Structures are given as structure tokens and as C-alpha cells.
Amino acid sequence: MAEKKNYYKIPETDDGTILFNVPFPEDLKQLKDMAPILIKQPYHIDYLHSYGQDSPFFAGLANGKLLSNKCPKCGYTYGTPRMHCMYCGTECDWFELPREGYIHCFTVCHFGSEEFLPETPFILILVEWPEVDTLFLARLVDVDPADASIDWVGMKVRAQFKRLSKFKPTDVYFVPA
Amino acid sequence: MPDVYVVSGGVSKFAKARPDRTFQPMVKEAYDYLLDDIGLDFTQAVELVDGTTSSYFSDHFGRQLMGGAMATDYLGMCPKHNKRIEGGGATGGLNFQAGWEGVASGRFDIVLTYGWETMSHVNTWKGNEFIALASDVSFDYPVGGFYSGYYAMMVTRHMKEFGTTVEQLALVSVKNHNNAFHNPYAQKRKRITIEDVRNSTMVAWPLTLLDICVMSDGAAAVLFANEEGINKLEKATGRSMKPTKVIGVGGGMDAMRMADRPHGDVILLPHEKAEDYKDLKYPGVHSFRSGRNASKEAYKMAGITDPINELDFVELHDAYTSSEIQTYEDMGLCKYGEGGGFVERGAPFMPGVDYGYDLPEQGKIPVNPSGGLIACGHPVGATGLMQAVFGHWQCQGTIADHFGDPTLQIKDAKRGAIHSHAGTGTYVTVSILEKGF
Numbered sequence: 001m002a003e004k005k006n007y008y009k010i011p012e013t014d015d016g017t018i019l020f021n022v023p024f025p026e027d028l029k030q031l032k033d034m035a036p037i038l039i040k041q042p043y044h045i046d047y048l049h050s051y052g053q054d055s056p057f058f059a060g061l062a063n064g065k066l067l068s069n070k071c072p073k074c075g076y077t078y079g080t081p082r083m084h085c086m087y088c089g090t091e092c093d094w095f096e097l098p099r100e101g102y103i104h105c106f107t108v109c110h111f112g113s114e115e116f117l118p119e120t121p122f123i124l125i126l127v128e129w130p131e132v133d134t135l136f137l138a139r140l141v142d143v144d145p146a147d148a149s150i151d152w153v154g155m156k157v158r159a160q161f162k163r164l165s166k167f168k169p170t171d172v173y174f175v176p177a
Numbered sequence: 178m179p180d181v182y183v184v185s186g187g188v189s190k191f192a193k194a195r196p197d198r199t200f201q202p203m204v205k206e207a208y209d210y211l212l213d214d215i216g217l218d219f220t221q222a223v224e225l226v227d228g229t230t231s232s233y234f235s236d237h238f239g240r241q242l243m244g245g246a247m248a249t250d251y252l253g254m255c256p257k258h259n260k261r262i263e264g265g266g267a268t269g270g271l272n273f274q275a276g277w278e279g280v281a282s283g284r285f286d287i288v289l290t291y292g293w294e295t296m297s298h299v300n301t302w303k304g305n306e307f308i309a310l311a312s313d314v315s316f317d318y319p320v321g322g323f324y325s326g327y328y329a330m331m332v333t334r335h336m337k338e339f340g341t342t343v344e345q346l347a348l349v350s351v352k353n354h355n356n357a358f359h360n361p362y363a364q365k366r367k368r369i370t371i372e373d374v375r376n377s378t379m380v381a382w383p384l385t386l387l388d389i390c391v392m393s394d395g396a397a398a399v400l401f402a403n404e405e406g407i408n409k410l411e412k413a414t415g416r417s418m419k420p421t422k423v424i425g426v427g428g429g430m431d432a433m434r435m436a437d438r439p440h441g442d443v444i445l446l447p448h449e450k451a452e453d454y455k456d457l458k459y460p461g462v463h464s465f466r467s468g469r470n471a472s473k474e475a476y477k478m479a480g481i482t483d484p485i486n487e488l489d490f491v492e493l494h495d496a497y498t499s500s501e502i503q504t505y506e507d508m509g510l511c512k513y514g515e516g517g518g519f520v521e522r523g524a525p526f527m528p529g530v531d532y533g534y535d536l537p538e539q540g541k542i543p544v545n546p547s548g549g550l551i552a553c554g555h556p557v558g559a560t561g562l563m564q565a566v567f568g569h570w571q572c573q574g575t576i577a578d579h580f581g582d583p584t585l586q587i588k589d590a591k592r593g594a595i596h597s598h599a600g601t602g603t604y605v606t607v608s609i610l611e612k613g614f
Contacts, residue, residue, distance in 0.1 A: 036196040043240060051315055080316055080436045105337070105462060107329035108382040113306035113322050124326050126334075126436055126462065135436035135462070137320050148382040153337040168319045 051167075053083040056094060061172050062165035066097040068132070079129065079136040097129060097136070100177050103155045104128040104135055108145045121145040127157060127174060142175040179403040181280045182420035182613050184410060186566030187211035191364045191395035191554035194297030200233075200244060200396070201251035204291050207398040207559075208252055215400075216414040219253065225409050226400075227285035228258035232272035232292035233558035234265060237307040239295055248291060258285075265311050266496060268292065269397070269561025270597020270606035274426050276401045277608070286406035293396035294556035304392050311600050313434050325389055325497070327435060327601050329381035332499035335463040336383075338514065341502060343383045345517035347374035349498035350387045350551055351534070352526050357548025359530075359584040362563075364393055364554035370533065374498075388498040393554030397562035399569075418614070421572040424592075425479030425609035429467030431460070431602050438462055444469045446509040447482040453512055465500075465602030468507030475594070475607040476509075484509045485542050488609075489590040490571055491525075492564040494598035495549040501525075504596060508607070510542055530584060546571070546585045561597035561606065568595045572612040 025031060051058055060067035069092035070077045071085035083092055106125040111117070123140040140157065157174040165171045187210030189195075189203050198206075212222055229252070231245035241247070245261035262272040269292045276290035296304055309322030317327075335341050351371060357363035369387065377385040402410060407418050432438055440458035444466065445451060460466035472484070481487045491508065495501035502516035511519040519525065523536020525544035532539075547553055547567040550560060570576050571590045577583035587593075592611045599605070 038196060041240065049314065054315055078437070080434055082437065086432070086437065105330045105334035107326045107333060107384075108379075109321055109323050109326040109329075110379045110381065111302070111305075111323070112326065113309045114300070114302040115306055116321050116323065117302055119321070122321055124321050124330060126330055133439070135438075137317055137434070137436050139320060145382075150333060150336050153333060169316050170320055 054081045057081045058167045058171070061161060062167065064161045066099070066159050066172055067094050068097050068136070069093065070095045077132045077134075079127065079132045079134040097132065100156060100158050101127040101129040103140070103153055103157055106140065106152050108148045125157070125174060137169070139170060139173045140175070141173055178281050179283060181277050181423045182402055182407060183399055183423060183565060183569045183610065184402045184407060184418050184420050185211045185215045185400045186562070186569050187214065187398045188362050188559075188563050188566050189396045190362055191393045191556055191563075193364065193391065193393065195295070195394040196297070200239065200293050200295050201248050203295075203394065204248045204293050204396040204398065205251060207396040208289075208291060211398045211400055215410065215418060216416050217410065221413045222289070223253045225413060226254060226257065226287050226289045228279055229254045229289045229291070230260055230262055230272055230275045230279065232262040232268045232290070232562070233294055234263060234268045235294070235307055235557070237310070238298060238304070240298070248293070252289075252291070254289065264604040265599030266494065266555075266557055267561060267597040267599035267604040267606055268558045269563065270494075270595070270608070271561070271604060272558070273399060273561050273565050273595070273597070273608060274428065274606055276399060277423050277426055280401045280403050280406070286403055286409065288401045289398065290401070290562060291396065291398040292558035292562045294558045295394045296392035296556060297394050301392065316436075317434055323381065324600070325381040325384055328497045328499055329384045331435070331462045331503070331601065332383065332497070334461060335499065335503060338463050339517065341517035343375060344371050345521050346383070346388055346498040346502065347371040348520045348534070349495065349501045350374045351532060352520070353495060353545050353549040353551040354387075355530065355532050356527055356546055356585060357552030359582045360548050360553065360580055361582070363548045363552050364391060365552045366548075384497060384499065390496045390550035390555040393556040395554060395556035395559045395563070397559040397566055399562050399565050419573050419575075420613040421569045422611045422613035423608060424611045425475040425477070425481070425607075427471040427474030427476070427478065427607045429470030429474070429605045431465065431467040433600065433603055435462045435601050438466070443513060444473060446473055446476065446484070448484075448509065449512070457513060459513070464503055464513060465507050465598070465605060467602050467605040468504055468596070468598060468607070471596070471605040471607040472508045475609050479609040481609065484594075488542060488592055488594050490546055490568070490587050490593040491542065491544045491596065492547060492568050492593065493544060493549070493596035494560070495545055495551050496555060496598070498551065500598065501544070501549070504598070505544070508594065508596065510544070527585065543587055546587060561595070564595040564597065565608070565610070568593050568610045572610050
């Protein structure tokens with residue numbers, strides 16, 4: 001009788017792979033009919049995202065100012081920061097956007113990406129200003145999402161700022177003016 | 178520049194999930210169909226194909242970098258040239274044009290393209306998060322990154338600007354689902370009504386679940402050749418090829434952030450006049466300037482000046498019912514602002530199919546006879562190639578053979594357009610196919 005050897009064993013833990021399926025046939029010929037094995041693979045990453053040249057916009061939000069860029073050469077005025085003009089390539093200057101604008105278009109999101117699902121329903125709008133050439137994406141609050149109507153397009157809205165800045169574009173949001 | 182032909186194509190069944198296969202054998206399913214359709218052996222193809230291009234949209238969905246290399250070795254195409262093509266929703270359409278370029282440039286006689294996506298490996302809302310990362314992560318994604326929301330904003334502007342109605346949007350869904358009823362490759366094959374669409378779950382006002390395409394697992398493959406390549410294939414197989422000639426290609430781009438889109442003058446197609454649009458600020462967010470640019474370029478190359486009368490069908494990128502209506506206009510099938518009425522009158526419906534509605538212009542220019550993305554599914558890297566395969570079969574007149582049902586064959590189809598589209602109209606491609614035998 002062969003001596004039974006005690007091989008080293010890795011200590012067991014109670015975490016591990018979640019198995020959804022493990023059938024196995026008696027006959028190996030049946031392996032091709034076997035159901036697939038699905039395993040859970042968690043994937044979490046922290047990115048150090050730099051706002052780079054757009055950083056003053058976020059500093060502005062923290063100080064109650066909605067900033068954007070304007071081209072000193074061709075005069076094109078952006079509703080969302082862009083450090084170099086799309087039309088002439090010139091480096092832009094900073095300016096302060098008006099507090100009040102109008103809804104150019106909108107939607108009510110009843111679903112969303114996983115990150116924003118807990119916030120549904122939320123309202124997205126593109127804000128327009130008569131004297132600005134492009135738009136700005138923001139959330140609209142203080143209206144009932146159930147009242148969504150195409151009549152909302154053109155509504156006058158006013159920027160408000162979070163007191164405790166999170167340095168996200170949602171530090172500014174809009175309410176009916 | 179040599180003439181470039183599509184010689185064969187194949188599509189895997191699009192499904193919500195394909196846990197039975199990793200992506201490589203799924204690509205091989207489409208590829209095997211492509212080979213079988215022209216009677217070419219695997220080993221003959223290894224010998225004859227000069228190079229390959231592969232496409233998939235998202236590294237996140239697969240959690241696999243260099244999937245292109247893995248699909249290429251699975252098909253036995255090493256050690257020849259391969260490159261991966263990526264451009265959001267238009268990934269497949271861009272890959273189609275990359276395959277075309279490989280032959281048109283004179284570099285290769287025969288090029289194989291393949292594309293796929295496996296979107297079932299994450300839940301729907303994580304999938305939406307991955308897709309939304311294809312928007313500016315400083316300014317757009319953090320505000321509520323959700324592509325259905327972005328497109329819904331575009332359509333509320335279209336509705337405001339032009340009076341487009343939600344019932345008109347719903348009709349697109351009715352058409353595409355009912356068409357797909359006759360397409361065995363489609364993921365969603367059902368007969369629905371306008372009420373079904375409007376009563377479906379609201380996702381992003383005014384778009385409901387049935388206004389929006391679904392995520393899919395699937396693959397597609399297309400084989401390109403010049404005349405020399407066709408000679409080689411005919412010699413190897415002992416068969417005559419029934420190719421489809423690619424007579425036009427076009428592309429376009431727009432700013433990733435919708436907020437950055439300008440408000441200027443309409444880019445005109447040959448059959449339009451500036452006074453048609455004297456009060457319209459363009460493209461804003463109601464229209465896709467990239468789609469117009471791609472159409473203009475493709476039509477010019479193909480010599481098309483009156484698209485609705487010179488095309489027999491269009492397979493276009495209907496990720497949303499709204500974007501199908503917007504794309505009728507970009508492609509000049511009707512004027513800007515008239516897309517709602519265009520579908521309401523039945524112009525883009527298949528002739529001879531009963532949709533349950535009175536459609537006075539039914540069959541004028543069938544759009545998405547296959548059922549489009551809304552019903553076939555949208556495995557991103559495969560989608561634009563799927564359109565090319567269905568377009569190829571339409572021009573060949575072989576839809577009945579491939580679908581096992583003649584309903585969706587457009588009678589005497591000679592020429593059609595395929596249109597692929599990414600992220601709120603960033604990348605767009607249009608390619609024109611013509612019967613080549």
C-alpha cells in the first residue's frame with residue numbers, strides 16, 4: 001500500500017468564482033453539447049482624469065461662474081469650452097456665459113447608464129443663448145418629468161450652482177427662470 | 178483605380194446572447210457561410226485572400242484587446258496583413274470601406290473583412306455606460322451619459338423644428354419589425370402597431386423601448402475582389418461569381434459634442450436648391466451633417482443626382498426610429514423636415530407587404546427591407562457589414578435563397594445604398610452597391 005503523502009494545500013477562502021452552470025456528460029463525445037461555463041470577472045478602475053486646458057471651467061463652477069471660450073480672431077463663441085477655435089484654429093479666451101438661457105432641446109431619461117440609474121428620471125437639456133454660437137449640455141430640475149412636452153423647447157432657464165463643488169459639469173444645473 | 182466588387186458575404190444569427198461561442202468561432206460562422214456561398218474551400222481561401230480587416234467597437238464589451246488578431250488567426254489568415262477598424266456605431270461601415278480601399282488602392286486583389294460584437298457579457302445598463310463613454314467624458318458623460326437620451330434630445334429638436342410626431346417615429350418601428358418577420362437572421366421578428374410602440378416602456382422621452390435598437394451578439398463577413406481576384410476565385414471554385422460592384426463610397430464626420438454643432442447653411446445635394454432651406458439653421462442637433470457629407474460624396478462618385486429614383490433600396494443605420502427619419506433627409510430621399518411625412522405616406526415601406534396601415538406611397542424606395550438595426554439587432558462591429566451582405570443579396574436577387582422566404586426581395590433590384598452611423602452623427606459612411614453581373 002502506497003504511503004499517503006500530505007501535499008501542501010492553499011488555505012481555502014469563502015470568496016471565489018460565481019458559477020452559473022457546470023454540466024458534464026458521462027461520454028466525452030457529448031462534450032460538444034455541453035452548456036457553456038459563465039464566470040464573473042469584476043473589473044474596477046480608478047482613472048486620474050485631468051481636465052487639462054478646460055480646468056478653469058470647473059474652477060469657475062466652484063466659484064459660481066459659468067465660463068466658456070470665445071475666439072479672439074474670428075469671434076466664434078462657444079457654449080461649451082474649447083480652447084482652440086474649430087473654425088480658425090486660434091487659441092480662445094475665457095468669458096462668462098449669461099446666467100439665463102433657453103432650452104434648445106431636451107429629454108427625460110427614464111433609464112440610463114448604470115452609474116446614473118439611481119438618478120432616473122432625470123432631465124437633460126441643451127441650453128442656447130442668443131449671443132452664443134453653440135450650446136451647453138446640462139440637467140434641468142424643478143419641473144415634473146411626467147409633464148414632458150415639446151412646449152418645453154424654448155423655455156427660459158436659469159443657471160444655479162452647487163454650493164459644495166464636486167468638480168463635475170453637473171456642479172451647474174438649470175431651473176425654469 | 179480598379180473596379181471593386183463584393184463577391185460574397187455571410188452573417189451569423191444575431192441574438193441577445195451567444196454564450197455557446199467566443200467571438201472567434203462566431204466570426205467563423207459568418208465566414209463559413211461566405212465561403213460556402215461561392216463554393217470556396219477554407220484552404221483555397223487561405224491561399225487566395227491577400228489581406229484582411231477586422232472590426233469591433235468596444236474593448237470594454239469584450240474585455241479583450243487585439244481581438245482582431247485573435248479572429249484573424251482563428252480564420253487561418255496568418256501571416257498576411259490585418260488591421261482593426263473602429264469608429265463607434267459606424268465601425269462596420271468603416272470596415273466595409275477599409276476592405277474596399279484595400280482593393281481599390283491596387284494593394285490587394287482579394288480582401289476579406291469581418292466584424293463582430295459581444296454585448297451580452299455585461300448587463301444592459303453597464304452596456305449603456307460603455308456606449309456612453311463614446312461621448313466627451315469631461316462635459317457629456319458625467320451629466321447623464323446615455324445615448325438614448327442624446328438621440329432623444331436630437332429628436333425633440335426635430336419635432337420642434339419640423340413638426341415631426343411620435344406616431345411617425347413609431348411607424349418606422351412598425352415597418353422594420355414587420356419586415357424582419359420575414360428575415361430569419363433578425364433578432365426581433367414580430368408584427369407590431371403604432372400603439373404597441375407608444376405603449377411600450379418609456380426610455381428617453383419621447384423614445385420608447387420599441388423606438389430603440391437592441392444590443393446583440395453577432396458577426397458578419399464580406400469578401401472583396403477586383404476583376405483579377407474574381408478570375409482567381411472562379412478558377413479555384415469552377416463557378417461563375419455573381420458579384421456586386423461598389424460604385425460609390427462616402428464618409429463624413431461631425432463634432433463629438435452635440436453642443437458644438439454649428440447652425441449654418443445646408444450642404445446641398447444635386448437635386449436641391451439653397452432656397453429650399455432659406456430659413457433653416459443647419460445642422461444644429463436636428464440633422465446629421467456627416468450623413469449628408471457621406472451621401473453627397475458617395476452619390477457623386479456613383480454619378481447619382483436623383484437618389485430616390487436612382488436607388489432601388491437603402492439599408493440605413495436605424496439605431497433609433499428618429500435617426501432613420503433624420504437619415505431619409507440627410508440622404509436626400511426627401512427634403513430636410515419632410516422625413517415624418519415621408520414615412521407616414523409609406524414611401525420607405527416594402528411593396529406587397531401588409532403593415533395594417535393605409536400607405537399611399539408604399540414601396541417607393543424600400544428602406545431597411547431587412548428590418549434594420551431595430552429588428553435585426555446591432556452587434557456594433559458587425560452591423561455595417563450585415564447591411565452590406567443583405568445589400569449584396571438584394572442586388573444578386575438571392576434574398577429568397579438566403580432567407581428561405583421571397584417576401585423581402587426587391588423586384589429587379591439593381592442598385593442600393595448602405596449607410597452606417599456612429600455617436601449622434603459623428604462618423605457616417607455611405608456606400609453604393611450595384612448589380613455587377
